[in-house]
Amino acid sequence: MVDATISAPASRQMARPQSSLRKTMQRKSTIAFLMALPLILMIVILVLYPAIFSIHLAMLNKSMERFVGWNNFTFLFGRQTFWMVVQQSCVFAITAVLFKAIIGFIVAHFVHNIPSKGQRKWRGMLLVPWVIPPAMSCLAWLWLFDPSYSAFNWVLALFGVGPIPWTGDANWARFSVILVNIWIGAPFFMIMYLAALKSVPDQLYEAAKIDGASWWQVIWFITLPMMRNIIAITALFSLIVTFANFDIVRVLTAGGPIDMTHVFATWSFRVGIEGGDLPLGATVSLFMVPILSVAAIFILRDITKRGSEV
Template structure:
């Protein structure tokens, strides 16, 4: 940084000294050439921004503005009256205080943590195992891997409905199987101890394909000569996995897990369709709680709902920033 002005000072006098002879002519030509170039650069920038402007305006109107309205909402007491005359009292942090002292807050936060953590652990490890399995070329591997994507492409509402029926206490296929093996009837969706497990099973099932595809592409990025060298050295399959695959896959793994975190924090459809967060609060996460406050009941309680939503966004942003940092580190090895 400090070097730049020094060299410039050195260069300028020598240029001036050398240019004495033709000074008059070049003094005229150089600035106008520079001006033309500057004008061209400005025009190029204007053109570039003409292409980008629609998206920037869109981001302001359809991302920033809703977020601002949501933030504003969480600091006001928005009631049914507010819908009609558009006014709502500014109440500072009242909504946040109400939400934090609510008896639903602790279970919702805990459920969010458990739901996210357990989902990630299972999605990732099953996805990795499958990616390693499908990476060994065998007949039909490509076709079967493609079929694995189907659960991820289905509308979440469809997947949730299927699981709700499969886990039905009396008529579900899962209980039929358990009872055929001599087990008891489990009230998957209606008992407090199993409700969270049920939505976890469905969510893990939905997330496996995503993990599989990304980790598979990560495996493709590992140079094959590393594996050849390992097999020449007589490494076993297990050793190869722990000593080569796992360390070399670390950057891709970090991104997969962090993206999984950000996406799982957002999960709403599956839980809402299967249990509505119940029984009581057994499977209520922050997303579910926010939705239930805002749109679930007879009277919309939008302000506390917005406060819960903003707590969720803080969590998502923390993980999001970690993700972006991890991605930067991956881009510049």
């Protein structure tokens, strides 16, 4: 239908060449291209170009005058802090995503369990951590973890448990940043899993009940397989966001004590912006690419697979 209206004026183009520009401007694909042009320009100039530019940047020396090839990379491989950052980033991302997924799954089940009248209210309350800007809620956590005035330690002292150095000791600081990440991220999983739970047909549960399935069998053989797609894609999304996380570690520990809690993002900020060595900072952040692209490929595969199913 639409194509017909376009091809008709095209045949008359020969007769009036002076209006060919106008005719081109009226073609559907031209209009569409123009409508998408700001988007294309933005992606190319502010995302694609910087991404490629950072590879070039990573191969310059500190004053950015000389090309040094892979020197920045080999320099990092020789530094102990770098390997600590690699380890901490992976532990941080994997542990946090795992617990976010588990807690999100459990909470989603409880919300799904109660009468639908009250679900809205509970869902609304439980999503609050996700809504508060992370930098602001991390300030609250920082205050809760305060070395001398920690409100948690005050409660623990009532039970005779000694003061815990929440952000002072390396292992406790690692635990704290992961805990805060779980606190912020678990509600997102809860919302996604709740939506997925609601899409499982009731007949399956009824059939399982008649067959005498236990609650564990119901979850293992019905709920989990039906939710597999959402679970996978939410976890992958979260893995990307958590792995590249900056706000939480920056506000809570700023990488300390003695660089023990740095992840890639905070360390590249410390090295690149605060330390004034932009090439080295770019090199550090480039090490996020392999893991991010693996996650991205899996997400994309899932999206295109579902696209072709529909």
